Amino acid sequence: MSFGFSIGDFITVLNLANKIRKEFVSAPSQFKNICDEVRSLSIIVQDVDIALSACEPNHQQKADLRQIASSCHNILVDLEKTLDKYGEMEHNRGNLGERVTRVWKKLKWEPEDIRDLRNRITSNSSQTAFATRKGINRLNKRLDDQERLTVLDWLTPIDYAPEQSGFIKLRQAGTGQWLLDSPEFQTWLQGDKQALFCPGIPGAGKTILTSIVIDELITRFGNDENFGIAYVYCNFRRKHEQKAEDLLASLLKQLAQGRSSLLECVKSLYAKHKQNRSRPSFNEISETLQSTIMMYSKVFIIVDALDECQSPDGCRSRFLAEIFYLNAECGANFFATSRFVSEIMGKFDRSTSLEIRASAEDVRRYVDGRMSHLPSFVGRSPDLKEEVKAGIVRAADGIDTMERIKGQVVDQEELAMQVLSWITCARRPLTIPELQHALAVEVGEPQLDEENLPQIEDMISVCAGLATVDEESKIIRLVHYTTQEYFERTQKDWFPHAEANITTICITYLSFTDFESGLCGTDSEFEQRLRANPLYDYAAHNWGHHARETLTLPQVVMDFLGCEAKVQASSQALMASKWSRDSSNYSQWVPRQITGLHLAAYFGIQEAVKALLGAYSPYTRDSDYKMPMSWAAKNEHEAVVNLLFTEMVIIKATDKHGRRLPILKRDGYDLCKKVRECHMMEGHQPYYELFTPTLGRLQVDPRTWFYFKWEG
Template sequence: MFLRLCAKLNFSKRDRRGREKDEEQLGLSPSTKNHDRVVANDDVDVSSTPEAEALSPPRADLWEVTGERSDEKDRMALHGREKRDELSGPPPRTGDVCVVASDDVTPQRANFWEVAGGKLDENDRKALGLERPLLITDAIEGVIKSTEEKYREYQEGGLKIRKRDGGHINVRDSAKNIILHALQAQDLVTKLVSFDPTGHAEYLAGILSYYAIVDNHYRERKVESDRELEDALIEVYIAVLQYAAEVKKAEQESNAARILKSVTALVQQPFKELKGTVEKKEQAVQKWANVTEALDHRRQAESMLDGIDEAVERLKIIQSHTRSLQDREILNWLSMASYSDPQNNARGHRASDTGNWFLNLPEYKEWKITPGKICWLYGAVGCGKSVLCSTIIQDIEEFCNSDPSRKFAYWYFQFSNDETQKVYNMIRSILRQLMPRTLPSSIINLWEEHSSRGSKPQQQKFADILDVVLESSQGEVFLILDALDECPATGDDGRSSLLQFIEEMLEKHQSKMHILATSRPEPDIRSRLERYQSVDLEIGLGQDVETFVRAQVAHGRLREWGESVRKRTLERLLDIPERRFRWADLQIKRLQESKTEAAFHKALDTIPATLEDTYKDALERLSPEDREVARTILIWLSFSAVPLDLKTVAAVVSFRFPADVVTTCTTSLVTVSMSDDTVRLAHFSVKEFLVHNEVEGHWYQFSVTYGHEAIANRAVDCLLEATEVLTKTTAAQQPLLIYTARYWHHHLAQLGNLHTSCINLQEKVDRLFTERNVYFNWMRSYYSKWLNEIWHQSFEELQSPLSSASERGLKSTVELLLAKGADPMRSSLYGQGDNALLKAAKKGHLEVLQLLLNRVDEIPRSVTKHMLMIIRATESDKEKLTMILDLL
């Protein structure tokens, strides 16, 4: 029987492919990639490669060793050459269990399970019930897969497991144990099957299969048990071969008709002896095989779980990356303000050893360690408040870094940047600075609600979320605000709103909030903040001014002058009752311009007593031909909607060389950022000196209205000059065009209804909407900041002139366009919801909306519903809203 099984080894390719398919479904490695190779091992033996064989000693064939240990009589019986009808191929060679025919593959040891199970025909397999192990294997494989899925679910946070007593379960160890036992059962079921209907050979076949598995799967696992395991296997194989020899001898003595009848009687006694021998050796085999088996199954279980851990970790990284991208988008939507730029600039202007006196004040130390306090620092213009504020911010930053639970945020109000003067922008920036690593759902929901439709949330929405963030903060929070007086005194988003915000923050978060603010002692600010802790900076900053002046005289360019000159300089600069950083800095720069000692003494003798006198002196020294140009530059720098770079300012006055802007206006009045060439007025006090509601005959002064009207006229003129269709490249080469396209209406809006009385300006605005190429160039230049593809769109794809005019509330222009037959319901070619009605409603221009409704006979229900939703969202005047509803 044993030899018959060994003889029938020539598997068909079809049978092998079917077996490989089953192995793939069970998650097992294919037995071989070459369908005609010897079927011996399930595992690929790397040591069988030529390279490995050259480096490693040959592996002993235990069957061959066992054969050598058998007696000569047994070996002769096993290798007899008698021809039999049942055998279709050559007998096995010495040293091989069985061989599969192949033209070019070296014979290898066969696996008895694969030989016996794979060679049986369909009827024999069905009769012996070999389908059942496959079904059991499927069930075991299902246990493994189910365990893997549950473990993955646990890793991803979707599965929570507790014991009945409430304790936690080590899910990984439990999963590993389940997989471990499933793998063991899988091995046994798939490898141990019945071979012989007599029942005796069933045991033998099981032994052969099991030990073939032990041989193939547990040898050379690189563990200490390998040698002992091989010895134990050899002993078992000896007993097996002895039994096989007995069967062989019995076959040689009997004819085929008698074998089936006598085989049971013939092998009873040898089988009993064999079974006894095997059972005696079994403990030794089990001892060493189990060691290797347990190690291997643990590695398999660990490998499975490690694979899941790795996959889950990769998924977490992907999810984290996705979340971080969305979080960054939300944070950028929340605020893109460069709040740290003024801090860095102020730190750059700080003289060594200045400001330290304040950090040692008892008032400051108490504020720093006691939550629920407001500390208000006040001082005159130019005394150095912003530089001192930068020193405080740096100190608080270091203080917070020492305790991760502490947080801080700051904001500089700047006269030279309109965007920094808005409380709305300040709240959004503070919220971003204090935002925890995991964004709260409230800000995500607000972003989802408004980003999709392009609307802006109300200020109170952000204030409410800020309250939530502060409430959830584990530690204390420091808020530092510089130059409250540079926030406009009027307007809904002005100083009154700011002061109310400060007091509400303190009231709501007494247990953790520290607030410090600087400003000039303006009456409205003093009335609200003087009841809190306040510090007059006059004395302390006066000492800092002296430190600064002495350092400049001793180490700056002034040190080149003689001792007597330096001594006189110190006396002259420090002999001022009210010392100001700004004033002292300007005088030192003025003295440094002297090229001779006589000029130096003249400058020293004519030092202006005040900042105003210093600015007047600088302007009066300009040549007559430069005065008008300088005035135009100063107007643009005083009222520009955003900071301008040198090229844009140079284009305003047609300068060929941008550097001439600074030389014309002098560094006393303007300053240029080295990082981005942004040019600004040198100090808030410069703007205060230049801007007067009532001009007193000084050529360099102007009113707010005059300044915005001048810029609006120049901006619209710039747009009207572009009568030929521009490309993206040609437009980018005109920096003034880009600014005017985006901000001309800002300056027009500052005039209120006054612009309608400016006949020339109104006519220019109307031309902007009625001249096709001009409008086309303006629209594409305007949207180029946000839509790069705008340069590829046609005129019909753009927003209609009537929609643009309605969106900006230009009532006179809307009337003109309606008179020319413009359709209020027209949208752009691909636009949705961008008709004139909806644009006017969205911006709250109810007078324009009423004008448009008077020209529409019938409004679609969807448009009406959308429009009403927009009007309610804008919180428009109730009386006007009622009037619009009546029209609908």
């Protein structure tokens, strides 16, 4: 036997038991009982072998099984020795060759021998049978759990529990109690077919109060299978995964999780779509959700921020119509929050309504819980503490936040405006390290000075409550999407030079000496570069989008586009795409020989393209045989396509006699649209016919691009 347990240990026991059983074939009758015991043991050991082959025991189970296997092996070895004592082997020759048989001695088995061996075999059989039952039960449970998880994840991978956990942690003890104690909430809690709508202005605390309601329900009914609780947190940034069917699927998943075993209606829905790998329709999810709700005595459905449910195609209306149906026909109680949106409020005109407001008492409780974070001299002065509380309560009641930001010392005001500018104008949400690096860049410097990296606490505090950090994603964002909307509408007032500033910072970053070596030669080198330079990915993907919005192109852009190595390094981050975890050499599957003209055309920066045409031919091709025109056409930058097309077509167009035909620029727009269509059809037909007022009917050969043939 080995020191570590394996299935082989039981196979060894099984082989030995079978060997001993064969030796009992010709045994006298007095040996029959113990032969039957060995037979029972061998059957049980075989069952263990089958059970273990389908599951992996834990550490304690392995130790128990090792002890059982060892005990079984020892008793069988002792039994084999006893057999040798009462029998002897004899060699017989027959038609089939020599055989070895046992000749039993004509002696009676000693009573103490048989008693001891039978007791030991019976004991081991019982232990092994018990272990087998446990193994099979564990296997069945494991298979059930695995099926359960598979089906639930198939319904939707979205899990709102981490958000609930994060929001409820922000609650200061005692806050929100006014809502739980209100007559409106108590009626909703205790009644049937109830709908409670709680609208409020941005920043009133609707989401935290929603988490308080959910926490109250879980505390009261979380351990009772008769009560179902399901909730969603709508978020305008997640609209791609919050379509009506996605939201319904989330509710179905949570209610299905609340049962001890997977409901048949959910299993049937999964089985129907499993083979074809299809997704259930809205109606199928709805029907299954209705069946699931009927399995509960009472169901609570909670939806936060309905105003942020913004997917197209009437998502919000379809979702609300379904929830109201579940409320009316299936008896589900419905709780929802939203800002004041007339369309949404109209849906709840027959429901109980309770406005959410930042109550002075809640604000005071919150401030009390944060007093320890203030300088110690504040805590030593009761009058000063009260003044601070009163000031914060007034601020929560509507003092202009931007005025408070502007009232800070110069360094803090500048940092706040830079943070808000980046969050507002960035093309995607930024992580903390990305924003820290962006704020630390010094224009004109060849590398980053890490002493300039601002602390996250400072970045948040100077923004006077307008910015926050998402703990799950580590993304820094504005506290509410309405704040984002406000700054986007008023960008020219608050951040008039943001696009030029962001362009300059991105280009300065991409011009650091770290990128002078050009392309990285391996995936590991490329990934190390990404880790060491957090802003590298954002800058490479987005500098051109910001540059396109500037009134005057910063000179650093032209300096950057003229440096081949830095352009190559930037294009690698722009175009390398890791499709899966197993993708290998993905960083090398990018075009080589990308020039500054290619990159400017890719982003559609017309001013840069004009300037670079003096240094680069419009026919310059990268390693994928693409000209700058190709990249501009692919990204639908019509002005740049028109510019490059005009330059190229004047050289290439000839009449039927081979004479060059100049093309009027006013015709370039019509031509460029046709050529883009031709580019999209490249490889599908050899010629594409087009007609212009200047040249008449032409044929374009997409294999050579701009070779024209006069047709009449």
